[in-house]
Amino acid sequence: MAAVEALNITHRYGRVTALDDISFNVNEGELFGFIGPDGAGKTTLFRIAATLIIPAGGRMTLFGLNTVSRYRELRNHIGYMPGRFSLYQDLTVEENLNFYATIFGTTIKENYHLIELIYKQIEPFRKRQAGRLSGGMKQKLALSCALIHKPGILILDEPTTGVDAVSRTEFWEMLANLKSEGITIIVSTPYMDEALRCDRIALIQKGKLLAIDTPFNIRSSYARKLYAVSHPDRYRLLIALRSLPQVITSEPFGDSVHVVLRDDVLPPEVKKALEETGLHGVSIAGTMPGIEDVFLELMQKEQ
């Protein structure tokens, strides 16, 4: 049975369409990511999944239970972490966790094994008020709070936004761990690099799903040959590339620039053209497309 089934979900805020006919399935025990920029509709979609919003159209079920009509039963099985860390800033780490454990009808002791790996890192600060924790620690506490009642599904809305790079990496390791415990996880993020850590991802933009697949398949779906061009002065490189007639698209990517060339053009030709503009020592090589490349391509198609 699918953990999540969404069929033709549509939602509007006044005249703005936040979600437009969205359908997807998430398998049990899957780590499923929604990747998209701010305002793409991720939060609205997650709130519908968390039984907090009734969609204007379509229906969604979690473990076969409708999020609208069976919300009462469902709420026992959902671990939800909203975009803002929903902690009581004036309560201590321990008090926060205890509170969430109690209102979900459990104790810290009962499910300690589930949160142990995460909570151990913040346990030394258990007498500290949550408002005085760093972003990374707040995130760990919020995740512990969402996990303490052993939910069947975790709904994490941008859990890594506003958190440092090290904590982000740690966080994804924790998610992988939870997945191995059999917990279904749906997570949203604006960071494309995090997408690679999901089993499957959905690319979402302006309330529409652009693609759903494994990260590998999504990257492979990129239709054209992609090259990575690099030079120490990346800005000058980008300007130069965009002025070349041989180049169709050029987008900065990490330390390099990803470019698509016209079908009849080969890399050495571009290198030469760049040298003519005064850019020497440019390296150019074929590369595997990143999620971003696919995203941009799909966005352009959409338009």
Place this chain on the structure above:
Amino acid sequence: MKRFMAFVRKEFLHIFRDVRTLIILFGIPATQILIFGYAVRTDLKNASIAVLDNAHDDVSNDLILKLEASDFFTISNRLNSYDDIDATFKKGKIKAVVIFPEDLAALLTRDGHATVSIIADASEPNTASLVTGYTSGILNDYSAALTKHITTGLPVISPEVRMYFNPNLESHFMFVPGVITLILIMVSALMTSVAIVREKESGTMEVLLVSPLKPWQIIVGKVAPYFFLSLVNIIVILLMAWFVFKLPVRGSIALLIAECMLYILMGLSFGILISTIVDKMENAIIITFMVLLLPGLLLSGFIFPIENMPKVYDYLSAILPPRWFIEIIRPIMIKGAGFVYVWKETLILAGMTLFLIVLSARKFKVRLEESSG
């Protein structure tokens, strides 16, 4: 039940960890009592007056002694002629001059009637009327005592006025019920609406809603501590009123507390209602001030008697719970009235409370928003 208690416990932790909340809860009631009690006095204590004694006989001496002996006045000047009156007033120290006519005692024995003039500084009309009132009171007392000795039985001095229930016209008799009315609104309506909206603002409400907690558990858990603290506040106010101002509660304390509980319930449901409408703490505060606190202060009869208002305001105040509450607790506290005398007002207040409870219960959402499509 365990869940519910955990919720209430959490709410108390919020309250006791926030200095601002504590100040509003306990600091403001105490200072309000003291401010209204001492600074905004509308009764009289040791007001300076001057006397111009043209008589210098037994009667005038007696009267001066009586004026001096009262707590209301201090005789700071003794004038010698009418010409001094203007100059003394201009110095601004005295509130009134009491002038005894020549042959005061003789006039009384001969005609059985005499006139004592009181000139008051009416640049402060309130004080002026109080001073003249109190002086007349003392003169009346004196003449009343006098008639007993005079066998002719003729009235000596004009009408006898007695201030029932509050013989000295002490203002804190009036303001303590008013302060209770306002404090309870502040603690119940304002604090609860802010506390609930704060959860919306911080995003914790989202998680509470997703939890298996039932809506009534969330709501009752949020307001229960404030109900309790409101009761504590009433007791503190009543104790302060008793120890500082010697204001007794003449009626039944149990009835008073019961009426207060009803009123607190009204405030709480009003607070819940506000919290279902707004998403920002500032808006919750503004609405409570505009809809409940300010009209409650001005139109409830706390400061300005309703009888003196234009009819429109009278009708307007009729929809304000504070007005009915003041009309309930004033008689209980000051006159010692029983339930028989306030049941009508109680019924109105109970009706309003029920209306607010039903309305806020209906408006409270188990979700973040209703479907917009």
